[in-house]
Amino acid sequence: MYHCSTAIQIFNQCFKQTLNTELVRGAHEPVYMPRSPYYPWDRVIFAHGYFASALHEISHWCIAGEQRRTLVDFGYWYNPDGRTPEQQAEFEKVEIKPQALEWILSRSADFQFNVSIDNLSGDPHYIEQSANVFKDNIYQQVHEYLRKGLPERAKQFSDALIAHYRCDKPLDASEFKREAL
Numbered sequence: 001m002y003h004c005s006t007a008i009q010i011f012n013q014c015f016k017q018t019l020n021t022e023l024v025r026g027a028h029e030p031v032y033m034p035r036s037p038y039y040p041w042d043r044v045i046f047a048h049g050y051f052a053s054a055l056h057e058i059s060h061w062c063i064a065g066e067q068r069r070t071l072v073d074f075g076y077w078y079n080p081d082g083r084t085p086e087q088q089a090e091f092e093k094v095e096i097k098p099q100a101l102e103w104i105l106s107r108s109a110d111f112q113f114n115v116s117i118d119n120l121s122g123d124p125h126y127i128e129q130s131a132n133v134f135k136d137n138i139y140q141q142v143h144e145y146l147r148k149g150l151p152e153r154a155k156q157f158s159d160a161l162i163a164h165y166r167c168d169k170p171l172d173a174s175e176f177k178r179e180a181l
Contacts, residue, residue, distance in 0.1 A: 002051040002111055010160045011058060015153070016041065021069075023058065025049045030057045034070050042069060051111065052102075059101035062154035081118065085130075091118065092134045100141035101154050107175050108161035115181050135181040142176050 004025050011023035019042075020035060026045040030053055033043045044061045046053040060074060068074040076094070079087045099115060106113035115135055150158060162168060 002109070004046070004049040004051055004054055006164070007051055007054040007058075010164055011044070011054075011157065014156055014160050019153075021061070023054060025054075032057070032061060032064075032069075032073050034072065051109075052106070052114070055105045055109070055111070056098065056102050056116070058157060059098040059105060059154070062101055062151050062157065063097055088117075088130060092130060092137075096134070096137045096141050099138050100145060101150070103138065103142055103176065104145060104150065104154070104171065105158055105161060107171055108158040109165040111165075113180075136178070139176065139178045139181060143173060146171070146173050146176070 008023045008025065015021045020040065021042040021044065024043045024045045026047055028047065030047045031045050033039070033045060035042050044054075044057050046057045061069070064074045079091070083091060095116070095118075103113040115131075115138060117131055117134065145154075149155065158171070162170065
């Protein structure tokens with residue numbers, strides 16, 4: 001039911017012609033590649049054909065401003081697994097909005113969302129303590145988006161997912177429960 005080819009089709013129908021951006025299945029690590037003289041479209045490349053990875057990378061793209069969309073990986077840094085508590089705190093700070101959008105896009109497709117701490121080798125004591133704060137922040141951001149409205153591209157993609165997976169049944173704030181994280 002949740003095939004990456006469906007996510008690709010829906011995304012590309014929404015954005016390939018209008019914003020010159022395509023969703024691409026990648027082999028390994030996800031990355032965003034802006035268009036170049038050698039390739040005419042910006043590419044949101046997600047990992048291993050995973051539906052969840054596609055939604056996560058799309059969420060980052062939905063937040064990135066025009067200038068960031070001209071930079072490889074939106075100009076963000078990435079520290080791999082095994083981050084220090086300080087690095088993990090910075091990671092969580094910049095991941096609140098994308099993961100909140102990912103949760104909304106997941107519900108738009110009736111797909112299970114899982115928070116990504118993305119630091120399995122980090123300090124387990126710190127991870128355990130910070131995870132609940134991170135989840136609280138994601139939950140609060142989701143409800144702020146639902147109250148104030150989604151960014152334009154996120155709204156367009158959410159609406160397309162809702163049309164495909166939910167037969168146009170709109171999202172309801174009651175679908176987003178803190179205990180589900």
